Amino acid sequence: MASQLDQQCIDTLRFLAVDMVQKADSGHPGLPLGAAPMAYVLWDRYLKHHPSNPHWADRDRFVLSAGHGSALLYALLFMTGYGLTLDDIRQFRQWGSKTPGHPERGHTPGVEVTTGPLGQGFANAVGMAIAEAQLAARYNREPYKIIDHYTYVLASDGDLMEGVASEAASLAGHLKLGKLICFYDDNNATLAGSTAVTFSEHRIERFQAYGWHTATVEDGNDLAAIDTALSQARLEVARPSLIRVRTHIGFGSPAQDSYKAHGSPLGEESVRKTKEKLGWPVEPAFLVPNDVLMHMRKATARGEDWETQWMQRLQDYQSHYPELFQELDTRLRGALPPGWDADVPVFEPDQKGLATRESSGKVMNALAPKLPALMGGSADLDPSTKTALSAFGDFRPPRTGETDAHDPAEEHGDYTGRNIHFGVREHAMGSIVNGLAAHGGFIPYGATFLVFSDYMRPPIRLAALMGLQVVHVFTHDSIALGEDGPTHQPVEHLASLRAIPNAIVIRPADANETAVAWKVAVETRDRPVLLALSRQKLPTLDRQRYASAEGLRQGAYVLADAPGGKPALILIASGSEVPLIVQAAERLREEGIAVRCVSMPSHELFEALPQSERDKVLPPSVGARLAVEMAATQGWERYVGAQGAMLGIDRFGASAPGETVVREYGFTVDRVCTAARALLGHRRETAQMR
Template sequence: MSTNTSLVPNPATLDELCINTIRFLSVDAVQKADSGHPGLPLGAAAMAYVLWTRFLRHNPSDPDWFNRDRFVLSAGHGSMLLYSLLHLTGYDLSMEEIKQFRQWGSKTPGHPERGVVPGVEVTTGPLGQGFANGVGIAMAEAYLAARYNRPGDAVIDHYTYALVSDGDLMEGVASEAASLAGHLRLGKLIYLYDDNRITLASATPVTFTEDHAMRFQSYGWHTQKVADGNDLEAIDQAIRAAQEVTDRPSIILVRTHIGYGSPKQDSTSAHGSPLGPEDVKLTKEKLGWPLTPDFLVPSEASDHFRRAVDVGKQQAAKWEEQMVIYAQKYPDPAKELRSLIHDILPADWDKDIKPFPADAKGLATRAASGKIIQAFFPHLPGFIGGSADLNTSTNTELKDAGNFESPLMKEGDLQGAAGGVWGYEGRNIQYGVREHAMGAIANGMAAHGGIIPYCATFLTFSDYMRPSIRLAALSELKVIYVFTHDSIAMGEDGPTHQPVELLAALRAIPELVVIRPGDANETITAWQMAILLPDKPIALILSRQNMPTLDRSKYASADGLRFGGYILSDAANAAPELILIATGSEVDLAIAAQEKLKSRIAVRVVSMPSWELFEAQTPEYHEQVLPAAVSARISVEAGISQGWHRYTGDKGINIAIDRFGASAPGPVMLREFGFTVDNICEQALTLLKK
């Protein structure tokens, strides 16, 4: 880095020198890339500087130190602010990477990405997501602290900070998350609001005129205002005051100026475009910064920022010493906590899951899922989650595990709460009707570490949380989604609740593993895969209606689900002439059709609960299950046909629903849309012209 301090005019203070270093490292990177958002780093550098140098407990040498404070840049468009801070404080982010901002293969993408940039806690950019992620991080800290801390031994003890923007606060996901955070009284959650009153296309007086402080007060937050975003002591005092408020989350409204010091200050043009060479020059002149060289880091500033390295090592070492003492006093909780921190599952976590006996009547996979959850969750202390006010319908309540609630709640206020403990140690999260916040909060919990979060709702409402699901996949976060009421078979509620297109929509998200089990025993394997798969979100797609539990002495083991698709029932004593491929509740139809056709056609039935798991198998396995020589193929799934052609080919048939459903009893719906044994057989005979 350049450290020629002779080029730097004497600043009024070291603080001012450091703040301007952040500003112009950001401005120069945006300008070199000819792309990016310089306005936020110019305006918010001062408050970020105060937070990072006076409050944030972190370890640049070990970004994953577990008891670190978490910082979320929810306003992810201002990514160069975060990259500048990471570089300056000693993270593994070189000046060369700063100079490669927004370029192919760099560690400095246009918006912060977890797993790409050391020190980035969550992937942000879609506004409001980071706001809600921070709530999830704070909830994870509260749960682990309640479970493992002991009087005088607080081994889990950190703050969650975020820098949020006007755009974040406008997004509905932030409102949902803020409402829940206030209800839960998350006192270790502190947000700095970059109140610059400018968005991409307009000033906020055009779009956003509510009283922001009163809004958050009504949610149950502690609020403060700082009139000048460059007043370091006022910001310092506000953060200290927020730390003193332990029974409410805090938001500090800091009045800043987007594009501070530039000719574009306080204008929309400062938001999302480089300043341009001439305005960069004028900004540097106004703030007393040398015109050359670019990417200047004065040695005084570098030395000041790099103190974070030694301080961080000391804090982490002190915590490790604390953990040693804790382990001596409380060996079992310490062992359990270490396992959670390092993502180590108990060897026998699924020992109490019992196979379901064959049963022609069977049960819904949502009901099977509920029984399976009850069998394994006591062995997985990091397994915590809930539903969007649908726990009785999704069968996802953890029995006698209590509600995750503020310990300050009055017991009489907890009507309908799960049995057992209640407080932050409770493992059932009552999200209320807040699907989008639920998804984003689960991402935050997963990002925190030590937690396997799950969340549940009807499949038709998965679109309410789609942006969060997408970010979980992009970030390689292990979040488990339980989506029930998966097809037109739910019946009378009608097309508003019949998710014909949403299996295809979820399958379209890269890195998301979608599993639609075909009976209760496939549901066991689906849950085992959901727990065991690392670094991927998993969506379990479950039925409302009963379906037969197959006799696995007659049909292939449900363990075949691990491969995504498997030969469930093969043609007897002959090579198959026709392959029926089905998922979920349609698997039984395919089995029945095979039985009816067996005197005329050699039929193979393939259960295909997960395309993603199947695609991960070898070409040899694909050929074994779906031999190329057998072109007569029929898929059977109560959803749209999109995507099925990859398995049925040009000569195949897709029994599907390429329109919205209707309101009628489930059996009537299935009959009218062709999901019957007779229709499958008719289509098969037509296909083979027999």
């Protein structure tokens, strides 16, 4: 039985949310009305946080995966003292407000991750739980538990329907992430109808099969039952927990238990009836009783005490373990340790060269000893993506004692490991590395083939929206991968990824450009970096003859110039096609043509330059420009201009040895030279593969 004050707090949360949605004439009142009790129990009795310092490193993380219920989160943040005002609450979903339609990280204090696309927050939370487990295993020393917090999620039916949540839940159970607790708001409704229409599986049994501890609270208004289920979940050390709470969507409203309560304002008359039914004053709107506010604002004092105690432990820890403290402090501040790039290799000229996936692997393993924050893995593709950190072990749970029947020789797991085996779960991998980045203390990476970035577009987009430092290593970057054929040969993917705002795509031309690309990725703190790397070997250019690979930092640079820096023709390429234009340029120079070769590994880095600097690379006075890239031509028109042309691919690939596919698609010296001569002859030829 809830006390009178508890009930007042819950109803304040409910009706702040209802009034927000009604005033905005837009939003989702159903979830806040039903889920407010479980949120209140968590935030009032268990959540370790400090509203005056939302970035305190050892806070519990709360993720509203059901981001459409944002009004409930904003009410919680306002009531507990995160700096939101009642005016901010009144400006829900309005231009420039701190309370946008779905929670946005970095926009509203206390919002851990941007949610709304269902399932993403759930998978982000798995990443946060991995982060906590790895940091705790690496740095905690008895009696100092410096890293010791939980990750909580509030998820809806829709979250659990999304495939990304299933992928992430499967991995979380396998990894035995005991400090991950999910509240499942089971209200039998989605936006378009009852869950009976689409969702009849046994969810509890599914999560049990994943290896989760589960519990069910039959009445979402039963605070004691919620409290008991949560306290029991916190005692679980070897399993994540799913607490199913049966609630009524739109509780107390005329639309209770109907999908119609999900995503539309209740309407003035229904708001009045709901308040009357639940014993809440109809007027004024946005009512916050003083005793309720005083009670919930105690969270600030509790948080200050928690952080003060933690700071004292941290000081004691520093005196006993100064080196570990320094390493941890550097990671939590997001700083780079001195000399982090000192061992990055410089690759000698080599006509045979290396695949850029291989040189990337060498660079990663040179960085890893100096960058403890570097952690990640691949979607079951380490042998192909070359992304394993060879000296730093696998992130695995402790063994339970029984032998793995599939691998009797398997070693004991260790949460200190830095290689995450994501399995064939690209979508979850993208979302989990976002959670690692959002948690803090990591430079996370995920790896797969470029073509499978299609499975990962939602988390890549959200990483860009949140400004998270995530590195995506995409190998097998073109039709040159060969025999696997068009299902595995990316064509439109570079253009698609380049279209994402606030993301940086880099396609390096050789081993040394790859090394610089990794430096850029490590230094870039405010957005994701996507590396597109080759399967086939590429020549390592002689940098005594050609410009320094450091030119990659500006996105495009003059690799080799015409005499006197006065070209009649500019050849532009990225990645594996740079050696091709270099060869073509040599032939054209023999014909007396003044050619400039431009390596353009990153459109985004180039666009960040002032126009005057871009003009130095691509002078407006030179209209004869030919861009060469084994990918869709879309996006290159801005660089070749009206008088230029693009040699690209606007159809799917084919299955054959890589050299054959490349030749048959016309990526040859002869084809490049023919297209270049056509431009200089002012013939209107597009040089595009159609």
